[in-house]
Amino acid sequence: MIGGGIAGIQAALDLANREINVYLVEKTPSIGGRMAQLDKTFPTMDCSICILAPKMMECFRHPKIKLLTYSEVKEIKGQAGNFTVKVTNKPRFVNAGACTGCGECTAKCPVSVPNEFDVGIGKRKAAYMVFPQAVPRVAVIDHENCLFFQKGVCKICERFCQAHAIDFNQKAQETTLNVSSVIIATGLESWNPVSITEYGYKKHKNILLSMEFERLINASGPTRGELLRPSDGKKPHTITFVLCTGSRSEKNRSYCSGVCCMYATKEAVLVREHNPECTVNIIYMDLRVYGKRFQELVSRAKDEWGVNYLQGRAAAILEDPATGNLQINYENIPEGKLQELNADLVVLCPALVPMEDNKFLAEILNVELDSYGFFKTQDQLLRPVETNVDGIFVCGYCQSPKDISESVTQASAAAEKAAEIAGVA
Numbered sequence: 203m204i205g206g207g208i209a210g211i212q213a214a215l216d217l218a219n220r221e222i223n224v225y226l227v228e229k230t231p232s233i234g235g236r237m238a239q240l241d242k243t244f245p246t247m248d249c250s251i252c253i254l255a256p257k258m259m260e261c262f263r264h265p266k267i268k269l270l271t272y273s274e275v276k277e278i279k280g281q282a283g284n285f286t287v288k289v290t291n292k293p294r295f296v297n298a299g300a301c302t303g304c305g306e307c308t309a310k311c312p313v314s315v316p317n318e319f320d321v322g323i324g325k326r327k328a329a330y331m332v333f334p335q336a337v338p339r340v341a342v343i344d345h346e347n348c349l350f351f352q353k354g355v356c357k358i359c360e361r362f363c364q365a366h367a368i369d370f371n372q373k374a375q376e377t378t379l380n381v382s383s384v385i386i387a388t389g390l391e392s393w394n395p396v397s398i399t400e401y402g403y404k405k406h407k408n409i410l411l412s413m414e415f416e417r418l419i420n421a422s423g424p425t426r427g428e429l430l431r432p433s434d435g436k437k438p439h440t441i442t443f444v445l446c447t448g449s450r451s452e453k454n455r456s457y458c459s460g461v462c463c464m465y466a467t468k469e470a471v472l473v474r475e476h477n478p479e480c481t482v483n484i485i486y487m488d489l490r491v492y493g494k495r496f497q498e499l500v501s502r503a504k505d506e507w508g509v510n511y512l513q514g515r516a517a518a519i520l521e522d523p524a525t526g527n528l529q530i531n532y533e534n535i536p537e538g539k540l541q542e543l544n545a546d547l548v549v550l551c552p553a554l555v556p557m558e559d560n561k562f563l564a565e566i567l568n569v570e571l572d573s574y575g576f577f578k579t580q581d582q583l584l585r586p587v588e589t590n591v592d593g594i595f596v597c598g599y600c601q602s603p604k605d606i607s608e609s610v611t612q613a614s615a616a617a618e619k620a621a622e623i624a625g626v627a
């Protein structure tokens with residue numbers, strides 16, 4: 203299994219529960235993927251980590267699953283039934299067997315850097331736990347920012363670690379695995395909309411991306427869930443979500459990212475839950491709410507939570523430099539005219555794109571990508587998890603835009619195919 207998001211986790215558990223040995227290779231220090239970063243999940247509004255964490259632990263504890271976190275596949279040879287896979291395991295500089303996850307190294311580490319898990323809007327230490335529910339619960343020392351590695355001083359984490367788990371001599375390790383099939387589940391990332399200069403992302407302080415918003419409103423995020431403007435730390439009175447930022451646009455990504463209408467609805471409801479005084483607008487081209495109970499959530503957002511849906515297309519976002527307030531110029535589609543809308547905070551919902559390193563994986567695995575960089579399947583309708591290489595399957599967002607429940611469904615289908623090859627179908 204390559205990728206430890208919800209799709210990889212589900213496929214791993216399905217296989218392991220049939221007594222098939224699984225190696226789950228995840229490139230970051232913890233499994234969980236995007237779902238671990240989300241606050242709540244549409245359409246049920248469940249707390250995301252509350253439903254994900256038990257599955258992460260199940261993976262960790264399962265005798266048939268071996269987690270290879272902080273690891274990447276470097277080479278693969280062979281064919282269905284007999285692949286040899288070379289995996290490189292990056293050094294954490296913390297002994298996984300000894301670390302108790304107590305957090306003392308993090309507390310004592312003097313270096314603060316932007317936190318990738320909070321999409322850069324919060325800080326973490328150079329000795330850190332990726333997130334509170336990380337699996338495995340083992341700290342990592344970030345080589346690039348650690349004072350000892352960069353300047354030869356400090357080692358304060360080593361002094362305070364009662365478990366004696368810090369090991370500055372750890373080296374990258376290579377492991378060779380023999381497997382009967384491979385499932386790719388490498389997920390998604392947000393497209394960076396800085397190139398849409400008329401929107402001013404990164405230039406105007408009070409514009410966030412949807413994933414940044416998820417972290418901002420999350421109780422374990424940088425503001426402990428308080429919805430505050432980045433420019434002045436004040437509570438916003440008006441928030442506008444701008445859908446299709448780069449999606450469905452010939453200039454950027456022409457496909458629909460699949461989940462944005464629904465997660466924007468969810469995020470809009472969360473704003474109203476946190477701050478009922480705040481006016482919330484969603485600017486959309488057309489609402490794509492196709493799944494079970496999706497329309498119900500949109501109707502509730504409008505009727506119960508008072509979210510305003512404005513059919514339109516944002517042309518430009520301007521900032522008043524004195525206040526940091528924003529003005530959105532947009533085309534009002536039903537009325538066919540240009541209009542202005544003021545907001546204290548704007549949330550852009552950018553195109554969601556496949557991971558850049560899919561290109562490397564495609565090359566070493568010999569599998570095809572489509573023109574957008576998603577893994578291609580043999581036949582979208584009739585063979586939706588099979589790649590062009592026998593014994594290599596795909597599931598989750600890396601195959602095409604999809605939500606959590608679709609990712610889980612496809613993961614189970616991929617696991618079924620892999621089980622056939624392992625001879626346990």
Ligand SMILES: Cc1cc2nc3c(=O)[nH]c(=O)nc-3n(C[C@H](O)[C@H](O)[C@H](O)COP(=O)(O)OP(=O)(O)OC[C@H]3O[C@@H](n4cnc5c(N)ncnc54)[C@H](O)[C@@H]3O)c2cc1C
Nearest residue numbers: 205207208209229235236243244388389390598599605606
């Ligand atoms: C802002 C936002 C809000 C969302 N809200 C919802 C919601 O409320 N409800 C819902 O149903 N869906 C929601 N989604 C969609 C949901 O995030 C995806 O459907 C889901 O995460 C897909 O799971 P996945 O496992 O395919 O990918 P991911 O969650 O992206 O996991 C992929 C994993 O693979 C790892 N990986 C990547 N490359 C490699 C590699 N080369 N080697 C090893 N590991 C690798 C990554 O580190 C990651 O852990 C939202 C998406 C966004 C962006």
